[in-house]
Amino acid sequence: MAVLAHAEAGEIAARLRDLALDLALPAHQDLRAPENGLVMLRGRVGGDGAPFNLGEATVSRAAVRLASGEVGFGYTLGRNSEKARLIALCDALVQSPDFGAAIERDVIAPLREQLMIRRKQAAAETAATKVDFYTMVRGEG
Amino acid sequence: MYVAVKGGERAIENAHRLLAHKRRGDQSVAEVTLDQISEQLGLAVDRVMSEGSLYDRELAALAIKQARGDLIEAIFLVRAFRATLPRFGASEPVDTGAMRVQRRVSSTFKDIPGGQILGPTFDYTHRLLDPSLAQGFAPEAPATADASTAPTPRVTDILGRDGLIESSPQAEEGAGVGDLTREPLNFPAGRDLRLQNLARGDEGFLLAMGYSTQRGYGRNHPFAGEIRFGEVEVEFFAEDAGFAVPLGSIELTECQMVNQFKGSATEAPCFTRGYGLAFGQSERKTMSMALVDRALRGRELGEEVRAPAQDEEFVMSHSDNVQATGFVEHLKLPHYVDFQSELGLLRKLRKEFADAQTPDAMKEAAE
Numbered sequence: 001m002a003v004l005a006h007a008e009a010g011e012i013a014a015r016l017r018d019l020a021l022d023l024a025l026p027a028h029q030d031l032r033a034p035e036n037g038l039v040m041l042r043g044r045v046g047g048d049g050a051p052f053n054l055g056e057a058t059v060s061r062a063a064v065r066l067a068s069g070e071v072g073f074g075y076t077l078g079r080n081s082e083k084a085r086l087i088a089l090c091d092a093l094v095q096s097p098d099f100g101a102a103i104e105r106d107v108i109a110p111l112r113e114q115l116m117i118r119r120k121q122a123a124a125e126t127a128a129t130k131v132d133f134y135t136m137v138r139g140e141g
Numbered sequence: 142m143y144v145a146v147k148g149g150e151r152a153i154e155n156a157h158r159l160l161a162h163k164r165r166g167d168q169s170v171a172e173v174t175l176d177q178i179s180e181q182l183g184l185a186v187d188r189v190m191s192e193g194s195l196y197d198r199e200l201a202a203l204a205i206k207q208a209r210g211d212l213i214e215a216i217f218l219v220r221a222f223r224a225t226l227p228r229f230g231a232s233e234p235v236d237t238g239a240m241r242v243q244r245r246v247s248s249t250f251k252d253i254p255g256g257q258i259l260g261p262t263f264d265y266t267h268r269l270l271d272p273s274l275a276q277g278f279a280p281e282a283p284a285t286a287d288a289s290t291a292p293t294p295r296v297t298d299i300l301g302r303d304g305l306i307e308s309s310p311q312a313e314e315g316a317g318v319g320d321l322t323r324e325p326l327n328f329p330a331g332r333d334l335r336l337q338n339l340a341r342g343d344e345g346f347l348l349a350m351g352y353s354t355q356r357g358y359g360r361n362h363p364f365a366g367e368i369r370f371g372e373v374e375v376e377f378f379a380e381d382a383g384f385a386v387p388l389g390s391i392e393l394t395e396c397q398m399v400n401q402f403k404g405s406a407t408e409a410p411c412f413t414r415g416y417g418l419a420f421g422q423s424e425r426k427t428m429s430m431a432l433v434d435r436a437l438r439g440r441e442l443g444e445e446v447r448a449p450a451q452d453e454e455f456v457m458s459h460s461d462n463v464q465a466t467g468f469v470e471h472l473k474l475p476h477y478v479d480f481q482s483e484l485g486l487l488r489k490l491r492k493e494f495a496d497a498q499t500p501d502a503m504k505e506a507a508e
Contacts, residue, residue: 002374002387032381038223039377039388040231041196042318043340043418045332047295047395049309051234052333053320054340054418056223057196059388063381073382077375077389078197119241123288126243129259130286133251 003112004090005076009083011114015107016086023102028089031071032063034081060084070095164209178202187392187421188212192462193219194322194341196391196420213343213462220463231318233376233385237369237395237418238295244422245369247296249399253367255293260370261422296367297397297414306399306412328454335437335453339430340419342460348425350450351432359436359448363415366399370422394423398431403442413442 004012019025038056045052062074062084072092074084090107093099165172179186179202189201193216201219208214244260247253259265300306310332312318319334326334339347354361372392376385396417404410415435417427436450449455459465 002389005387005389035227037227037229038195039229039375040320041375041391042232042234043237043336043393044234044309045336046297046309046414046416047237047397047418048298050312050316050333051318052336053231053318053322054235054337055191055194055196055420056228057232057375057388057391058200058226059229059377061229061379073379073386075377075379075382075386075388077391079199120288121285122243123241124285125283126258126260127288128284128286129244129261130289131257131259 001087001091003108003115004074004087006115007111009080009086011111012083012086012090012107015110016089019102019106023099025093025099026096027067028064028092030062030085031065032061034060034062034074034085036060036079036081062088064088064092066092066096068096068098164207173206175199175202175206178205184422185210185212187419187423188344188426189215189219191420191423191426192216192341192343193223195219195223213466217463217466230377230380232388233378235373235375235391235393237373237393238298240293240369240371240373240393240395241390242293242369242371243392244371245293245367246365247367248365249296249367250299253293253296253299255289255291258293293369295369295397297399300366300399300412304409304411307403307414309414309416326457328457329440330453330457332434332438335457336416336418336430336434338457338460339417339433342430343462343465344423344426344429346460346462346465347429347433350436350456351429353448354432354436354450359439359444359446359451361413361415361432361435361439361444362401363432363435364399365428366397366414368394368396368424368428370394370424392421394419394421394427396424396427396431398428398435400435413438 016025037059039059040056041054042051043054044050057077058079060074060076060079060081060083062081063071064074064085065071070092072088072090072095074086074088074091076083076087090103093103094108179198182202182205185205186198186201189204189212190196190198192212193201193204195201197219200222201215204215204218204222205212207218242255242258242260244262245255245258247257251257297306301308319331319337321334321337326338330338353359355363370392372390374390375388377388378384379386394417398415398417400413400415402410403413413435415431415433415438417430417434419426419430433450433456436448437453437456439446439451444451446452
């Protein structure tokens, strides 16, 4: 689910749409209508000590139930309620014996790959700014 | 006596219309978009998120646009917005040790495991205005290099292994986490409340307070043990799902300040710490925060508490720029009745003064 939280709503929707061309997705209903709210983000004193409240973030959440009974939950940073609903739908579908493998293969795996490419590129750009120290030889010989 | 207490509605309405017009500026110039603000004025967005105490880049960009670039006004707008949404709960504490580091420097050790990583920084620039930015400017693609998979442990963890630095205070069993947005502030305040207050505190105020400690008002001999900036994952324990769900990642800056020793007859001397953490790339803010956090620990560490930066009531009561601007700027609202009473009093005092100045001889003559 972490992959979906990192993806754009449009990307998830497009992949689900493509999947639905080959495979009729099951009927589903909102168990919790998508809504926006806040989560208080916490840090730790010194990075590893007691928790403290750093500040809030906007969060969207939703829950859906498939006609076959599987329940999925969607949570994501930001105010895009539709994205939360799409994540909830994927979460429900991934638990379904009929759709789980297809969701993993056609939705989550490609999005994971895109995420890894973006992270790899960022890591390579960061690595180029790493300092190589060298010692100057002073005097002669 | 009755006085007019209504009026000015049309003037106010027209003033707001004029403000909207001024905000847009010359309409032959392209309108700035939220994406442009978020992408090209990213550090302003980071500051508004930090001090507005709400992580949402798009909202912060909107606030900056609406406030015509007045960042304190933008922070005010963001704070007001956050009051309109319900709170689902609190996240699991983020793990800055697992940060995907984009910048990480230490001024205490040259050869830290994971290395000194400069990242996108103004440091080492010459601070000369660049005329090429005045026209369209397309930057070169960033250089790339093989990324190491070696971990980047916190410098304080390295020092901590040998006991050279105090360890971070751990939560007491069953202790809650103080939240100054929910409960009124009482003094003395715990470290959790102090850090929350500093995290949303005004950068300029914290900078001045931190600077004052360096100049001798509560000196504590700081070294920037480590400053890191990058992405951390956020998880939230969802009651309905019954497990911690990933929410995505946020950018944070963390500063570990290493300060001079404490020790006692029973404890070996070791370095002490000050801590700074803020949304986005906020290096000046987190460094200042860490200096002030350490200064505020003066009493706990048995130091003489005399300087403003060591006085938690002074620091915490004046750090919030929304509160501060509210009280300062309310002075421009009508105080006509207050002022009339002051004026009446002043006239009376002046009359008494004039009467006292008049020589008795004059009075007698007049009589």
